[in-house]
Amino acid sequence: MQDTAAGAVKASDVPSYVGHGNDALGRENPGPGKDVPGQGKDVPGPEKNIPGQGNDDPGVERDCRSGESISRSAASTWHAQIFRIGEQRASHGAYGPPGYSPCPGGHHGCHGTQYVQPMPWPYGHPQHPHPPCHGHPAAPRPFAPLPGYPPMPHYYPSHGHVPNVHYTYAPHPHYPGYYMPVPAMPKQAREPSSDEDRKREKQEPPPPAKFDDDHWEEPRSRTKLKLFGEECSDEFRQMWKYPLSDESRRSFAGYIPKVLNEELCRSFFTKIKDSCEWKQPEGAFGQIPRKTCWMVKGNCKCKYRYGGLEVQPEEFPKWMIELMEVVLRPCGIAQNDWPNSCNLNLYEDGGMTVGWHSDDECLFQGKFRDCRIISLSLGATRKFELRRNWPEDREDRVQRVVLNTGDLLTMEGMFQKHFQHRVPREDVKEPRINLTWRWVKKHIPDCPAGRSRRV
Ligand SMILES: O=C(O)CCC(=O)C(=O)O
Ligand SMILES: [Fe+2]
Numbered sequence: 001m002q003d004t005a006a007g008a009v010k011a012s013d014v015p016s017y018v019g020h021g022n023d024a025l026g027r028e029n030p031g032p033g034k035d036v037p038g039q040g041k042d043v044p045g046p047e048k049n050i051p052g053q054g055n056d057d058p059g060v061e062r063d064c065r066s067g068e069s070i071s072r073s074a075a076s077t078w079h080a081q082i083f084r085i086g087e088q089r090a091s092h093g094a095y096g097p098p099g100y101s102p103c104p105g106g107h108h109g110c111h112g113t114q115y116v117q118p119m120p121w122p123y124g125h126p127q128h129p130h131p132p133c134h135g136h137p138a139a140p141r142p143f144a145p146l147p148g149y150p151p152m153p154h155y156y157p158s159h160g161h162v163p164n165v166h167y168t169y170a171p172h173p174h175y176p177g178y179y180m181p182v183p184a185m186p187k188q189a190r191e192p193s194s195d196e197d198r199k200r201e202k203q204e205p206p207p208p209a210k211f212d213d214d215h216w217e218e219p220r221s222r223t224k225l226k227l228f229g230e231e232c233s234d235e236f237r238q239m240w241k242y243p244l245s246d247e248s249r250r251s252f253a254g255y256i257p258k259v260l261n262e263e264l265c266r267s268f269f270t271k272i273k274d275s276c277e278w279k280q281p282e283g284a285f286g287q288i289p290r291k292t293c294w295m296v297k298g299n300c301k302c303k304y305r306y307g308g309l310e311v312q313p314e315e316f317p318k319w320m321i322e323l324m325e326v327v328l329r330p331c332g333i334a335q336n337d338w339p340n341s342c343n344l345n346l347y348e349d350g351g352m353t354v355g356w357h358s359d360d361e362c363l364f365q366g367k368f369r370d371c372r373i374i375s376l377s378l379g380a381t382r383k384f385e386l387r388r389n390w391p392e393d394r395e396d397r398v399q400r401v402v403l404n405t406g407d408l409l410t411m412e413g414m415f416q417k418h419f420q421h422r423v424p425r426e427d428v429k430e431p432r433i434n435l436t437w438r439w440v441k442k443h444i445p446d447c448p449a450g451r452s453r454r455v
Contacts, residue, residue: 232332284308350428366416
């Protein structure tokens with residue numbers, strides 16, 4: 001693919017105004033255009049004036065783990081709005097959009113005092129080569145895929161493999177053949193299906209190809225996928241429940257209440273809370289609304305990257321091995337096959353959350369093959385919700401599992417491809433810790449654990 005006028009995309013070039021809104025803590029995310037190259041930081045972004053997309057939208061819903069918020073209305077329309085800046089500027093004629101001073105430069109044909117007619121091309125387009133000026137934001141520039149990343153044939157509603165950025169590609173609306181990075185597009189909950197929702201649904205990205213008329217994925221009878229609840233020893237088999245068993249999508253969520261007794265829950269909770277080096281990193285839209293820690297086995301050096309943030313690995317401490325011995329027993333996994341990583345979250349109270357997302361990062365390969373994730377909850381009771389990416393008729397409900405201290409939950413099969421999950425905000429005062437054990441299947445290129453695996 002040839003390079004564009006804008007050159008190859010760097011993570012820092014990715015427009016930061018997409019998916020804006022309030023974050024989970026009610027703060028304003030960076031407004032549109034604030035980081036647009038060549039544009040002053042204090043320039044108000046034009047989308048602030050777009051009805052239904054303002055930061056005061058009551059329907060704000062946080063999505064993806066970067067902590068960003070996307071209002072229901074905005075989330076489905078921001079894709080179109082990426083390029084609305086140019087159109088909006090033009091439609092405001094001589095005076096520019098509200099909040100912008102007229103352009104004294106008078107660029108004939110585009111905007112300012114000499115405005116003649118709408119300019120259909122954004123800044124940066126060969127037909128519109130002006131630099132941004134006087135508060136008129138630069139329109140987003142076209143992006144070529146990163147070197148080594150083939151263009152995606154169509155929009156895919158999940159995380160692209162752009163290092164360190166939780167982005168995917170969408171075809172550029174003005175440059176045929178070019179693709180631009182956009183944040184993972186969250187699917188909207190389908191419960192209230194208004195006309196508006198239905199209209200939006202039409203714009204939604206196409207679902208992946210199905211295996212056959214009746215199955216999204218190759219059925220388990222052929223792939224031989226075994227669930228934890230089937231592989232475990234007899235003494236545990238009765239304990240397993242599968243609140244989600246979607247054979248067509250080969251996606252499952254398993255559950256065992258109280259794999260740890262109260263005393264163990266309390267002692268592990270205190271140990272983990274006090275000994276972890278909790279971080280609250282900045283994602284693409286500000287600090288994430290929870291604390292986190294990423295632990296790995298042995299010499300693995302894989303960082304955990306999602307939502308534009310990166311968490312450095314810490315080696316499994318002694319208590320982790322002790323905890324895994326207890327928690328993984330009902331899963332029937334031999335110690336040699338234990339998960340090699342664990343993501344830990346600390347929710348200090350009900351205001352701390354994780355938004356709709358899938359654990360579909362490249363490390364775990366969950367979008368491409370069966371993937372198992374085992375989660376343990378400690379401390380406050382919180383709700384865990386899940387929803388389908390591509391619901392069919394009568395499949396449109398969000399499902400909910402209430403997770404108490406000591407409860408185990410699993411996500412198995414192709415769950416990360418077909419489902420999203422979240423822990424929503426709640427009126428809870430007490431803290432909760434969650435551990436999710438995972439198998440890193442694809443180590444980062446310089447990771448010694450990846451190298452030794454291949455030898
Ligand atoms: O806290 C939970 O139960 C879920 C955490 C989670 O989804 C994650 O860490 O990816
Ligand atoms: Fe997750």
